[in-house]
Amino acid sequence: MRRIGQYIIFLGALFRNPESFRTYVRLVFDECVYIGWNSILLVTLTSIFIGAVMTLQTAYNIVSPFIPKSVIGLIVRETTISELAPTITAIVFAGKIGSSIAGNLGTMRITEQIDALEVMGINSVSYLVLPKIVASIITYPLLVILAAFLGIFGGYLAAEFTSVVSPADFVQGLKTMFDPYIIAFALIKSVVFAFAISSISAYMGFYTKGGALEVGQASTKAVTMSCIAILMCDFILAKLLLN
Numbered sequence: 001m002r003r004i005g006q007y008i009i010f011l012g013a014l015f016r017n018p019e020s021f022r023t024y025v026r027l028v029f030d031e032c033v034y035i036g037w038n039s040i041l042l043v044t045l046t047s048i049f050i051g052a053v054m055t056l057q058t059a060y061n062i063v064s065p066f067i068p069k070s071v072i073g074l075i076v077r078e079t080t081i082s083e084l085a086p087t088i089t090a091i092v093f094a095g096k097i098g099s100s101i102a103g104n105l106g107t108m109r110i111t112e113q114i115d116a117l118e119v120m121g122i123n124s125v126s127y128l129v130l131p132k133i134v135a136s137i138i139t140y141p142l143l144v145i146l147a148a149f150l151g152i153f154g155g156y157l158a159a160e161f162t163s164v165v166s167p168a169d170f171v172q173g174l175k176t177m178f179d180p181y182i183i184a185f186a187l188i189k190s191v192v193f194a195f196a197i198s199s200i201s202a203y204m205g206f207y208t209k210g211g212a213l214e215v216g217q218a219s220t221k222a223v224t225m226s227c228i229a230i231l232m233c234d235f236i237l238a239k240l241l242l243n
Helices: 002-015 021-035 037-061 070-110 113-119 124-128 130-161 167-174 181-206 212-241
Strands: none
Touching: 002 124, 002 130, 002 181, 021 037, 021 130, 037 070, 037 130, 070 113, 070 130, 070 167, 070 181, 070 212, 113 124, 124 130, 124 181, 130 167, 130 181, 181 212
């Protein structure tokens, strides 16, 4: 409970004694480049292979001759957009960006850089953490859109280069019974996941105590707690938004 209370107070400090708007624009832009652009390659590779594997496994499990092959494309589309793209990408995002945020802030804490900012009268939480959270909320939904597209594309590549389903049947399944609400659902999840990952990781790094060993431990805890938060939020959002 002490940790939860400290985390809530930490979030409240984000908006206390803020810096100028121009300062935040520059910081957010820099964080967007670092968080978003540097994650594109990893998200691309992960999404393509997950989409391809999803196609192969779905085809393997459909054994009834009465089920049309086009169902494979439908299942890949629905699963990729609503679940795999936002959730699997979030776990990858937590491992790469979350650990980096915790490590950077932890290093600043043990080298007393954060203490120096506070001595100068700067709200270190707002100055260091708020741009990271805002940048994550901006860039992560874009990464999810990219992951959804590439996941479906990876499924199409699997259909093109294997015999599990023809590309025509796969595309027909993609166009069958499409509900645009799943896109909104995925984007809502992406915003929640981005906030959870960035804020939890920043919290773990910001309150690091000790030395280099504790910075590594803070990074590990940040990834672990972020993954737990992702799964909990995923369940809650599915319960609230899909009923």
